[in-house]
Amino acid sequence: MTARAAIGLAALLALLIAAPALLGGYGLSVLILVLYFAYVGQAWNIMMGFAGQLSLGHALYAGLGGYIAAGLYFHYGIGPWLGIFAAVAVAVAAGSIVGYLGFRFSLAGVYFALLTIAFAEFTRIGFDNWEWTGGSGGLFLKVERGVVDLANLRGGPVMFYYVILALAVGALVLCRLLLESRLGRYWLAIREDAEAAQAVGVPVLWCKMLAIMISAALTAVAGVWNAFYYNNLFPETAFAMGRSIEMTLAPIIGGLGTLFGPFVGAVVLTGLGEIFTAAGDRLDIPGIKQIFYGVALLLIVMYRPAGVWPWLAARLGFAERKP
């Protein structure tokens, strides 16, 4: 990292730490969304951006994480910081099953993507009929006004903001360390040519399994945060295909396989979303946001196919090492 990039990063972090004092409730809620999508995008990026495995069912891990931690808190009063271990364990187990079935039997590309969708779908149907999680009627956590209880993740937006900021920064650091590690280099080799990597002795199956397990674990943590922030979970939304697609957008738009791509993508997407929402409200034409949004994404993909961040980094002199 260049000195210039380090200074820029430190300034950005300082700004983010000070953000609750500078922004109102609406601005903060938008920033929370940015950080959430940056974080889950980072988790998904490990699978697709680093290891080259397309998952379109990542809502499975977020949903499982959220439901397990929220269910333990709701039924037994077990706080989320303990529940998170169970949540991560269940998500990693689910990821291992998906991964083993896919990688062991050489399902690749769209076939592996279909497998991930299928798992998310039948988990949704299962949760629709599981009374412990409230079934299709949903699971609701109690909201308490004026409480700030970090131990039980009960509190207002400012507390949740700092938690998701810490998670996002933590995921960035973790991904940086992973990329620098031997495992990270193996992933990149597999992404570029799995057969060649296998030929030179890279344990392909094991590396892919680690990618999906780490990605599932990180996504499950996001699910826990999400469940306690929104205080309600419905199978129809928690495991929805749309939710999985949302997780992929930030890294794709920002720059697949880059460290800052998910952050930049989340800023661009959420920012555009809010601008187009405001335009739609002003014009009083329902749904116009989606049209603008679609056109904007199309233009970005057409003119910046490698993502916004590599182009932006080159302009700012922050060029990230190309993985």
Add this chain to the structure above:
Amino acid sequence: MTSKINFTRRGLGRVAAGAALIGAPLPLRFASAQSAPANLKVGLILPMSGAQALIGQMCKHGADIANDIFVDIKLPVKLEIVTYDTETKPDVARTQAEKAVEAGCHVLVGAFDSGQTIAVAQVAEQKGVPLVVNIAAAPPLTESGYKFIVRNFPTAPMLLASAFDLQKQIFAASGVTPKSAVLLSINDTFGNAMVNGIKAMFPKAGMPYEILDIITYDAGAKDLSVEVGKAKASKAEMLMPICRLNDAKLMVQEMVKQRWEPMTINPGTPGMYEQDFIKSMGKYAEYTLSIQPWLNPKAAMTKILEKHHKAKFPGAQIDIDAGFTFEAMLIAAHAWLDAKSTKPDALMASLRKTHIDDHVMVGGPIEFDAKGQNNNIKGTALQVLKRNIAVVLPKDAAEADLVFPQPGWTDKRRT
């Protein structure tokens, strides 16, 4: 002595001006209320795009005509209603609620769907801004100890209890009681919730029939021949369809094809009272019976609502979405009238003691219990008669006579 009155133009003008001055205060007062700045800013948070866009837009119709109706009913309040689109997503609902509060909305109204409403409720609770729930049936909304919420919509158990009660009324009024029933249900979140609710409440409801089978079908089904065939084979005397619009059409088409003519009562789901169903199914939509909360056709305010709705949205059907959303606006307006303030605590205190006798939906006065729930909303039995929806029960709201059991598919009464 005789007196002579000269009717000059000037004199007549003076008399007219005097009469106007004396007689006009009320209309002038209401007119000035409408031309004056708004008394209360309401953030209407609805799914205006996404999967629930159509419903959200129908809800908005009720809000769009609220101020016009207030003029007609001489309610001296003007609302500034700002709409916020949730895109049918809870996370967007939350940011939109934050935006509404920052924009200075004194009251929030919304949000049709329980997940989105809970997301809005959290913002309302944290910011201390009152939320009037127009439509959302999940019980936790008023069971979670929220202090800034009132809900003018029945909970899911209330809807089902009302469905069972009205079925008994239908059997009593017609003198025909089925001994057996079959449920034919869409297999989605809503369908599952209904089926589970019926399973839970049926044993205690004291119904005169037994449920022989529960048959479910996929939400994307394009053909229901097998399911309808299976339901027919159960030899149940009554069908309870749990459906949405498109599958309701498929179901009736298949029943006609298979010449299956059971008594049919929709226990509280959409589809069979919707305009599109009536238009496309023609004579086969006739006599369809659904149980729903509905507009009270005998209430004076409903007639005013219908008049304005017809004028502003010609060709659009008015239903519970517009009805309950209008009532949410009415509740907010009454709260402001009582509080004479836009301060959240004062408005909330007024909302808690709401008592509105004259409103549009069937049921008793609008009032809220300690948890913020209106328990006075009643279900109605709706029947399609001559291509229109008519309330046939309860009797005090009925505008037409019940026809039950429904005539066969080839009966001459179907035209």
